[in-house]
Amino acid sequence: MAQPxxxxxxxSRCGSTETLAHAAAVGTVNARALPRLRRLPDDGAPVPPxxxxxxxxxxxxxxxxxxxxxxxxxxxxxxxxAGMTPASEPWRxxxxxxxxxxxxxxxxxxxxxxIDTGDPATxxxxxxxxxxxxxxxxxxxxxxxxxxxxxxxxxxxRLAQPPR
Amino acid sequence: MIAIRKSAERGFRDRGWLRSHxxxxxxxxxxxxxxxxALRVLNEERIMPGKGFGPHSHRDMxxxxxxxxxHLAHRDSLTGPHVLGPGELxxxxxxxxxxxxEFNASDTEPAHLLQIWIAPRSEDLTPSYQQIGYSPEDARxxxxxxxxxxxxxxxxxxxxxxxxxxxxxxxxxxxxxxxPLGDGRHAWVQVFRGTVDVxxxxxxxxxxxxxxxxxxxxxxxxxxxxxxxxx
Numbered sequence: 001m002a003q004p005x006x007x008x009x010x011x012s013r014c015g016s017t018e019t020l021a022h023a024a025a026v027g028t029v030n031a032r033a034l035p036r037l038r039r040l041p042d043d044g045a046p047v048p049p050x051x052x053x054x055x056x057x058x059x060x061x062x063x064x065x066x067x068x069x070x071x072x073x074x075x076x077x078x079x080x081x082a083g084m085t086p087a088s089e090p091w092r093x094x095x096x097x098x099x100x101x102x103x104x105x106x107x108x109x110x111x112x113x114x115i116d117t118g119d120p121a122t123x124x125x126x127x128x129x130x131x132x133x134x135x136x137x138x139x140x141x142x143x144x145x146x147x148x149x150x151x152x153x154x155x156x157x158r159l160a161q162p163p164r
Numbered sequence: 165m166i167a168i169r170k171s172a173e174r175g176f177r178d179r180g181w182l183r184s185h186x187x188x189x190x191x192x193x194x195x196x197x198x199x200x201x202a203l204r205v206l207n208e209e210r211i212m213p214g215k216g217f218g219p220h221s222h223r224d225m226x227x228x229x230x231x232x233x234x235h236l237a238h239r240d241s242l243t244g245p246h247v248l249g250p251g252e253l254x255x256x257x258x259x260x261x262x263x264x265x266e267f268n269a270s271d272t273e274p275a276h277l278l279q280i281w282i283a284p285r286s287e288d289l290t291p292s293y294q295q296i297g298y299s300p301e302d303a304r305x306x307x308x309x310x311x312x313x314x315x316x317x318x319x320x321x322x323x324x325x326x327x328x329x330x331x332x333x334x335x336x337x338x339x340x341x342x343x344p345l346g347d348g349r350h351a352w353v354q355v356f357r358g359t360v361d362v363x364x365x366x367x368x369x370x371x372x373x374x375x376x377x378x379x380x381x382x383x384x385x386x387x388x389x390x391x392x393x394x395x
Binding site: 023026029032034035060062063 | 214216218219220221222223241260261262263265267
């Protein structure tokens with residue numbers, strides 16, 4: 001059976017949001033999907049000294065999402081750092097790309113989730129933005145891993161349906 | 165019966181930062197033999213300084229990393245970070261899902277390792293991470309057990325979820341090591357240094373032997389091997 005892929009896009013400077021992104025990715029693997037972890041570019045804000053080594057590691061280990069990532073994967077999980085909005089600098093280019101893809105119909109049928117990183121306003125803002133672009137958000141109780149699993153399960157169920 | 169897999173017959177991929185010799189079919193290399201028993205992947209990797217594999221996922225596989233030279237920095241969704249060096253083996257049960265990254269821990273020296281995938285006895289296991297070490301004396305002129313389905317000392321032998329055993333041996337001139345094979349058991353011998361005779365067949369660095377329907381494996385010469393005893 002084909003393995004659906006899921007972009008897990010996140011921002012992180014000190015590693016705590018990265019941990020949640022990993023948990024969401026593991027959830028997709030639990031559902032036999034293939035996660036693609038993508039870290040958004042930094043916004044140039046000052047970095048706490050204690051985070052410098054972690055930030056340098058993440059800058060080495062991750063790549064940013066590409067248009068192809070967003071076009072070709074049926075799943076999208078966003079993990080925004082607490083306090084951010086879809087208009088915040090790290091997210092704005094991604095959201096603009098999603099708006100363009102939405103306008104062309106390329107987001108039709110995509111399944112997504114927004115991971116709560118501790119700020120309900122951030123979660124609500126991103127959920128509203130993604131839903132407004134036509135991405136079907138999973139509704140599930142639980143933490144990041146449960147959301148990842150729900151996205152993967154939803155995609156797997158679609159693949160299992162016989163073609164019309 | 166013994167079948168030889170010469171080093172030069174393996175697949176080779178050069179991505180600049182990574183040079184891989186692929187014993188079995190792997191990724192876009194599908195010209196090789198698909199596997200040997202439960203042994204699914206045996207890649208000899210050279211990772212350039214500071215480079216590595218960014219975070220990626222695995223599922224339903226026992227993944228072993230055996231360092232030949234250099235150091236590997238490892239992080240995963242369970243634990244970490246860990247640094248693996250010569251004389252150490254990392255064993256990771258991917259189970260129902262794990263995310264990890266592996267990078268050369270050095271900015272100046274390449275990392276040289278064998279990455280090994282063994283099919284687990286069942287799916288959806290609980291992920292885990294182990295790292296064990298051995299001294300040169302442990303493997304000198306003997307087969308030292310690195311991984312097995314059970315272990316009396318888990319700091320010296322990694323526990324894997326398959327009825328397979330992995331040994332390392334540093335064979336010196338004049339040695340003759342014998343490993344008995346039980347009924348229905350098979351062996352894969354991978355030479356990673358020197359020249360080693362395996363049941364009378366001479367193997368060079370990078371060569372391997374697949375052994376079935378034999379009572380034992382006899383090793384001599386001067387070199388180092390991993391021996392996989394497989395169901």
